[in-house]
Amino acid sequence: MFHNRTEALLLALPAAVFAAVVFLVPVAILLSESFRSPAGWSLAAYAGFFSEPLNQTVFWRTLKLGLEVTAVSAVIGYAAAFAIVSLPPGSKGRMIGLIMLPMMVSPVARTYAWIVILGRTGIVNQALHGLGLTDAPVRILFSETAIFIGLLQLFLPLMIISLISALENLPKDVVPAARVLGANWLQIFWKVVLPLTREGLVIGGTLVFTGSLTAYITPAILGGSKVLMLETLLYQRVTVANDFVSASVIALILVAMSFSTNLLLKRIATARAGT
Amino acid sequence: MSLRFPAALVLSLVVLFLIGPFLIIVAASFSAGDTLAFPPQGFSLKWIAKVFTVESFRQSFVTSMILAVGGTLVALALGVPAAYAMSRYQLPFTETVRTIVSAPVIVPGIIVGLALLRYVVVPIGMPITLALFLAHTALVLPYAVRVVSASLANLRADIEEAAVLLGASRLGAFFQVVLPNIRGGILAAFILGFVTSFNQVPVSLFLSGPGVRTLPVDMLGYMEIVFDPSVAALSSLLAFLSMGIVFAAERFLGFSRYV
Numbered sequence: 393m394f395h396n397r398t399e400a401l402l403l404a405l406p407a408a409v410f411a412a413v414v415f416l417v418p419v420a421i422l423l424s425e426s427f428r429s430p431a432g433w434s435l436a437a438y439a440g441f442f443s444e445p446l447n448q449t450v451f452w453r454t455l456k457l458g459l460e461v462t463a464v465s466a467v468i469g470y471a472a473a474f475a476i477v478s479l480p481p482g483s484k485g486r487m488i489g490l491i492m493l494p495m496m497v498s499p500v501a502r503t504y505a506w507i508v509i510l511g512r513t514g515i516v517n518q519a520l521h522g523l524g525l526t527d528a529p530v531r532i533l534f535s536e537t538a539i540f541i542g543l544l545q546l547f548l549p550l551m552i553i554s555l556i557s558a559l560e561n562l563p564k565d566v567v568p569a570a571r572v573l574g575a576n577w578l579q580i581f582w583k584v585v586l587p588l589t590r591e592g593l594v595i596g597g598t599l600v601f602t603g604s605l606t607a608y609i610t611p612a613i614l615g616g617s618k619v620l621m622l623e624t625l626l627y628q629r630v631t632v633a634n635d636f637v638s639a640s641v642i643a644l645i646l647v648a649m650s651f652s653t654n655l656l657l658k659r660i661a662t663a664r665a666g667t
Numbered sequence: 668m669s670l671r672f673p674a675a676l677v678l679s680l681v682v683l684f685l686i687g688p689f690l691i692i693v694a695a696s697f698s699a700g701d702t703l704a705f706p707p708q709g710f711s712l713k714w715i716a717k718v719f720t721v722e723s724f725r726q727s728f729v730t731s732m733i734l735a736v737g738g739t740l741v742a743l744a745l746g747v748p749a750a751y752a753m754s755r756y757q758l759p760f761t762e763t764v765r766t767i768v769s770a771p772v773i774v775p776g777i778i779v780g781l782a783l784l785r786y787v788v789v790p791i792g793m794p795i796t797l798a799l800f801l802a803h804t805a806l807v808l809p810y811a812v813r814v815v816s817a818s819l820a821n822l823r824a825d826i827e828e829a830a831v832l833l834g835a836s837r838l839g840a841f842f843q844v845v846l847p848n849i850r851g852g853i854l855a856a857f858i859l860g861f862v863t864s865f866n867q868v869p870v871s872l873f874l875s876g877p878g879v880r881t882l883p884v885d886m887l888g889y890m891e892i893v894f895d896p897s898v899a900a901l902s903s904l905l906a907f908l909s910m911g912i913v914f915a916a917e918r919f920l921g922f923s924r925y926v
Contacts (some may be wrong), residue, residue: 396756397756399750399756399837400755400756400758400760400761401752401753401760402747403748403749403751403752403756404749404752404753404760404761404764405764406743406745406749406751407746407748407764407768407808407812408747408763408764408767408768409751410769410808411767411768411770411805411808412767413806414801414802414805415771415779415788416767416770417786418779418782418783418786418787419774419778419779419782420780420891421782421786422781422782422785422786461818468677468681471674471677471681472677472678472681474674475674475675475677475678476678478674484821487678487682488681490685490686491681491682491685492687493685493686493689493910494685494686494688495915496862496903496906497689497869497904497906497910498865498866498883498905498909498911499688499866499883500866500868500883500886500887500903501692501899501902501903501905501906502688502689502903504692504890504898504899504902505687505688505689505899506688506691507703508688508691508695508703508704508705508899509687509691509705513704513779514705515691515705525815544684545684545688547687548684548685549680549685549753552681555768561829569670571893592742597699606775606853608775608776608777608868608869608872609868609869609883609887611770612887613887613890623775623777623869626777626781627777628870630781630873632709633880636785639781643778643781643782645774646775646778647773647774647775647778650774650775654773656753662695
């Protein structure tokens with residue numbers, strides 16, 4: 393360990409000054425704007441924002457979709473992670489690679505594919521029509537369902553990877569022991585597996601939840617201009633209405649949500665280090 | 668595969684859900700038809716060829732490349748010394764630096780872009796290209812610091828003290844002893860930064876001007892007007908490019924050790 397203060401300062405300062413000037417200060421000004429009114433500091437912008445029914449709808453939709461995507465990815469994630477950890481080492485590695493593969497593909501390309509699948513003449517509609525289940529194309533694109541599907545595909549890998557590492561740390565004999573003692577699969581999951589893998593679930597959940605709240609491309613493409621989420625609403629408020637007050641309110645809501653879930657994650661990480 | 672039936676079925680469905688859309692994009696790139704559809708109508712390379720003739724794609728590709736390569740290099744130039752200071756000097760302010768530098772990860776990109784446009788670009792009349800460059804650098808900086816910090820943590824600090832004791836200058840010890848040892852980590856940080864910057868959209872949404880657009884933003888705009896398979900073709904090309912880079916890095920460097 394070296395202890396020369398000036399030296400350390402000279403090394404660390406450029407990065408810190410850069411991040412502060414390019415990022416911290418402009419973002420702080422933008423966020424503070426939401427508390428400003430002609431009469432001084434106030435919460436008037438928030439009252440104004442939430443008094444509009446459209447904004448309320450978008451706010452609750454964003455929160456709801458975030459929770460739904462997180463919950464569903466947890467259920468699917470456990471099933472997939474269980475299957476993957478019980479594979480022999482070689483195929484386990486290949487399977488993890490396969491799960492992570494979509495993460496290297498541009499989000500624009502990934503979301504774009506869903507248009508081909510969910511669109512009016514897409515695969516789903518062709519199949520429904522072919523099976524004689526529908527006469528006219530079903531509208532799936534530009535709906536909450538479409539956004540949900542897109543977000544799930546985007547963030548499910550993060551949940552699976554988190555749960556795999558949690559399940560790998562599960563002591564090898566707890567599940568057989570519970571089985572010998574007469575527990576059924578549901579009891580084993582609720583009373584043994586879930587408590588012991590809670591950390592992995594929370595880490596995966598945080599990544600999926602914040603990711604879903606702050607995604608832009610997926611709601612923009614799959615939700616269209618009608619089914620908005622907070623990020624797409626922010627973009628519209630600025631580009632269509634030139635309304636920077638609403639934009640700064642949305643910005644603060646998004647940063648607060650993202651920051652608090654990340655804080656929770658950090659709490660859990662340090663709690664683990666402490667035990 | 669040594670899975671029982673229900674587990675194997677679940678896993679196959681999950682993989683199909685995750686990989687399927689990508690396979691459809693690849694298949695659609697080779698379609699002979701004029702609209703984006705699956706199954707593709709016939710086989711042709713015309714959409715792949717078309718990608719290279721669209722002027723705006725060429726322009727925005729170059730813009731994105733410059734941002735990704737240049738931004739990541741600048742982020743590394745700032746991030747490597749900072750990571751070194753944080754790992755080798757334990758002083759109160761290094762924690763503050765760590766917090767400031769990693770903050771861009773928590774704030775959604777669209778907000779960074781808007782804040783820069785409104786409080787930097789407009790008031791001081793900064794050129795959009797420069798603002799884009801700064802934004803992409805800030806975006807990559809946390810990754811650069813994190814990955815380089817991880818590889819510095821794996822390198823024992825006493826080897827450079829030994830080099831200093833043997834008569835090297837501090838700077839000399841860094842370049843001759845530390846740098847060669849963290850080369851893999853720096854390259855991993857570069858690749859991660861490049862892919863992050865190249866694929867990123869929200870930061871660049873507000874920061875575009877006449878003729879200045881990143882490739883993904885340009886693709887988004889093109890899709891709104893034209894519904895032909897050329898965006899699918901471009902998407903596949905880009906996907907194979909970034910997968911190729913990541914796989915090469917994994918193969919030659921064991922890239923995942925650092926992330």
